[in-house]
Amino acid sequence: MKPSPLLLATVAALPSLTTAQSTSCPDYSSFSQSRHEPFSSGRYALSSARPSPSCRTFTSPALEALLTNVSASISDPDLARLFTNTYPNTLDTAVRWRGAAASDPAEELTFLVTGDIDAMWLRDSANQLQSYLSLLEPDTKTDSIAGLFRGAINLQARQLLTSPFCNAFQPPAESGIRPASNPAADTDAVFPPYDKDKVFECKFELDSLAAFLQLSVSYHEATHDAAFFGRHSWLKAVRALLDTAGAMVAGTYGPKGEVRESAYRFSRLTTRQTETLANDGVGAPVRETGMVRSGFRPSDDAGLFGFVVPANMMFARYLAGASLIVDGLGEEGVEVGGLAEEMRAFSGRVVEGVKRFGVVHVPVLGGNGSGEAAVETVYAYEVDGFGSAALMDDANVPSLLAAPVFGFLADTDAVYRRTRARLLSQEGNPYFMKGSVISAIGGPHVGPGMAWPMASIVRILTSEDDGEIVSVLKELVASTDGLGLMHESINSNNASQWTRQWFSWANGLFGQMILDLKFRKPHILQRSFQ
Ligand SMILES: *[C@@H]1O[C@H](CO)[C@@H](O)[C@H](O)[C@H]1NC(C)=O
Ligand SMILES: *[C@@H]1O[C@H](CO)[C@@H](O)[C@H](O)[C@H]1NC(C)=O
Ligand SMILES: *[C@@H]1O[C@H](CO)[C@@H](O)[C@H](O)[C@H]1NC(C)=O
DSSP states (O other): OOOOOTTTOOOOOOOOOOOGGGGGGGGGHHHHTTTOSOOOOOOOOOOSOOOGGGGOOOOOOOHHHHHHHHHHTTTOOOHHHHHHHHTTHHHHHEEEEEETTTTTTEEEEEOOOOOOOSSSEEHHHHHHHHGGGGOOOOOOOOOHHHHHHHHHHHHHHHHHOOOTTEEEEEGGGGOOOOOOOOOOGGEEEEEEOOOOTTTTEEOOOHHHHHHHHHHHHHHHHHHTTTHHHSSSHHHHHHHHHHHHHTTOOSSSTTTOOBBBBOOOOOOOSSSSSSGGGGHTTTOOOOOOOSSSSOOBBSSOBOOOEEEHHHHHHHHHHHEEEEHHHHHHHTTTTTTTTTTTHHHHHHHHHHHHHHHHHHHEEEOOOTTTTSSOOOOOEEOOOOEEESSSOOOOOSSSSOOOOOTTTTTTSSSTTTTHHHHOOOHHHHOOOEEOOOOSSOOOOTTTTTTTTTHHHHHHHHHTHHHHHHHHHHHHHHHHHTTTTTTTSSSEEETTTEEEEEOOSSSSSHHHHHHHHHHHHHHHHHGGGGSSSO
């Protein structure tokens, strides 16, 4: 099903490909919606969904070797096809432009589109590259995976310095690519104001800041290239990021009861409650908790309460992680002042806030019918510091389900275990979709009834249970509607109803999960999924 404009809250600005190979290459938006031979030999006869070699947006011999190697260790023909289609998807289709900054030819830039929307999201692009961590090694050549990472970090730094409250950006001027139009943004009233030639959408999402830090930490850990971070505007971007997040910590009311000026406001003319913020663009009132208030969720939807707990978890985790990069710069003689200490202190306050206000007492599911209901502690998805909480999860990462994936806690953590059990049940999560085709967490972004493969993937990444992993993986293999790619969402009872045919992040994450299984549970890749 072609996503209706209504389902695509983030607005499909249809790409007009202008990359070097564009003239003879099919638009991947339409290419990915039809099936291409040769089909896989299993019962699902999955399409060959990779563009032809000359139409790929980035090629890497290491990637091709990995695809060959890993497919050889997958016994099921449909699962193997799904892996070879999905894992390379970002490199095959989403590296829209690479080049250098006009102001500094040594500053690499990578403009990475999310897929079917011609703009670069901080979160999506960081996650899209994150899939290729196993291919990332020190390499000074621009034409390398390391070069792609550096280019994305540099461009994200520029984006953060341009409009630190915004989440999605237009092509850099150097690319010569025309800015995409975003009709939904035509009615935006946003403070601070932004430039439409540079920004595609300006929803303040804490996880966008966390994504920049995560991408930086990943590159640093894999390459130990601390010097890179002192070369361009990374330190300035971290400063902007701290100031931005810092401005979103305060509670709504001051000591005399006065209403504080919000550092960020967003409102839009819309019929969707999730596309604008309450209280004239400020959102629901909050009390100071140590956590950072986010305008929107990782789904780009407005939330119910200001503190998105998983976004704060991820932010705290990578703020502390990135402080080590700053330490490294200090050791190289770069003047960093007390920046690393400031980052660690901020991270510590957020962690405290999560533990104190993000964990709530809730009645045990089902109760036991004997008088007072038993209670247990679980993580809430959102809180306001006054005691109100949203008990749910949303499929987009960072989700609560993904907390061990981004390293905030161990998957053995008792509160996490209880939270996870609730989130994967119809009783404990209003956005858990159960169905005959696929059962998975969804979210308000596409709405009830639509399960998100991304959440199924995260479920596998956070499971030690072979039975659970196999049944979830089986649903993923069976529910691509023959197209052999990860959709954004699928009607949990009808595999031919889905949204987004080209969602690079989910594709990469699927591949990442297969690599994780190859390492953790290789026997599962030997099974049949027919
Ligand atoms: C895949 O790579 C690993 C490690 O590099 C190697 O030991 C293994 O033999 C390779 N497998 C195949 C099927 O090529
Ligand atoms: C039911 O809940 C009550 C209140 O928490 C508790 O005291 C009691 O032991 C529970 N009964 C059973 C059978 O679990
Ligand atoms: C599933 O969705 C397709 C496409 O909308 C529709 O044609 C078909 O009738 C649906 N199947 C069922 C069983 O509802």
